[in-house]
Amino acid sequence: MSDQLIAETVEIKGFAGDDIEAYFARPTGPEKYGSVVVIHHMPGYDEATKEITRKFAYHGYQAICPNLYSREAPGASSDDAAAAVRARGGVPDERLVGDVRGAADYLLAQSASNSKVGVIGYCSGGRQTFLSACSLDIDAAVVCYGAFIVKEPPPELPSSAKSIIHLAPNASCPILGLFGADDKYPGVDEVAQLDAELTKHSKEHEFHIYEGAGHAFFAVDRPSYRPEAAKDGWEKIWAFFGAHLAG
Amino acid sequence: MCTYATEHVEITGSGKGANGWFRVSEASVYFDHPANAPLEHSLNIDFLQPELGASARVAVELDAASAGRLARAILSTLARVPDGLSGS
Numbered sequence A: 001m002s003d004q005l006i007a008e009t010v011e012i013k014g015f016a017g018d019d020i021e022a023y024f025a026r027p028t029g030p031e032k033y034g035s036v037v038v039i040h041h042m043p044g045y046d047e048a049t050k051e052i053t054r055k056f057a058y059h060g061y062q063a064i065c066p067n068l069y070s071r072e073a074p075g076a077s078s079d080d081a082a083a084a085v086r087a088r089g090g091v092p093d094e095r096l097v098g099d100v101r102g103a104a105d106y107l108l109a110q111s112a113s114n115s116k117v118g119v120i121g122y123c124s125g126g127r128q129t130f131l132s133a134c135s136l137d138i139d140a141a142v143v144c145y146g147a148f149i150v151k152e153p154p155p156e157l158p159s160s161a162k163s164i165i166h167l168a169p170n171a172s173c174p175i176l177g178l179f180g181a182d183d184k185y186p187g188v189d190e191v192a193q194l195d196a197e198l199t200k201h202s203k204e205h206e207f208h209i210y211e212g213a214g215h216a217f218f219a220v221d222r223p224s225y226r227p228e229a230a231k232d233g234w235e236k237i238w239a240f241f242g243a244h245l246a247g
Numbered sequence B: 001m002c003t004y005a006t007e008h009v010e011i012t013g014s015g016k017g018a019n020g021w022f023r024v025s026e027a028s029v030y031f032d033h034p035a036n037a038p039l040e041h042s043l044n045i046d047f048l049q050p051e052l053g054a055s056a057r058v059a060v061e062l063d064a065a066s067a068g069r070l071a072r073a074i075l076s077t078l079a080r081v082p083d084g085l086s087g088s
Helices: A047-058 A078-087 A093-108 A124-133 A165-170 A188-200 A227-244 B064-079
Strands: A005-013 A019-027 A033-039 A061-066 A113-122 A140-144 A175-180 A205-210 B007-017 B020-032 B042-048 B057-062
Touching: A005 A047, A005 A061, A005 A093, A019 A047, A019 A093, A033 A047, A033 A093, A033 A124, A047 A061, A061 A093, A078 B020, A078 B042, A078 B057, A093 A113, A093 A124, A113 A124, A113 A227, A124 A140, A140 A227, A165 A188, A175 A188, A175 A227, A188 A205, A205 A227, B007 B057, B042 B064, B057 B064
Parallel strands: A033 A061, A033 A113, A113 A140, A140 A175, A175 A205
Antiparallel strands: A005 A019, A019 A061, B007 B020, B020 B042, B042 B057
């Protein structure tokens, strides 16, 4: 496999046909490639998420990260955009699904696409990945520490995010879940409930809970980074996407 | 915590951002993951002028103890303001 890749900012059609910004990275070899939509975390369409997007291209996937905050803050820096979206209560679920659909369609339309597409998301993007898996026809989904899938946010933490566990019967693809044992959002009880719900509906899934890790253990630029959990998590991701998206 | 739990406060004054001074009309206060501070969580304050767009923002991210000291300092400073000056 070649490690050559191209990464660039593109414009794609999102929810309601809106033009939104996205970061697109792809290998430059002659093969057909599986595709991955990367859903950024709540702090936004930032340098760390673009680095993750390039990592998928390095590993032989076409990857795209839509800027979910394009509408609220066109041209603003990622942290200013995240602050603006926070002040307005977050991204509506319906719009998120439309944006992910647009990103997946963009990847599938590439001549190098092998017609398979997965989704991965971190933090709030973890919940949005589960939402995407239950709303769109995709081939694989990786949920990284997504909270508020099972439980509503507690009253002292009002959030626009609502429980979506009732969507589990609609899951269209296998789901890999990666969580930290020390995380409170989601806590291990919430992870266990999600695990049980997917089992109840005979939905293929594989969950891993890492001891000594909390929320955002993949984030290399934050104190929450846990190298051992992250390294093993990446290996799980390559095996999972390799089984469901490659070839 | 990854929530949108945010206190919004109407304010009157000015802040200095990347492009100089501008009037601020709103502050957002929340406790969540910081964008820059080397903390897992921080007390974040954004001084904003939404009419000027998302970039019209003065941001600070403080650890919880610092935020508490700042809040107490603001209140104690205001308590010492002589009568008749606070409305000016």
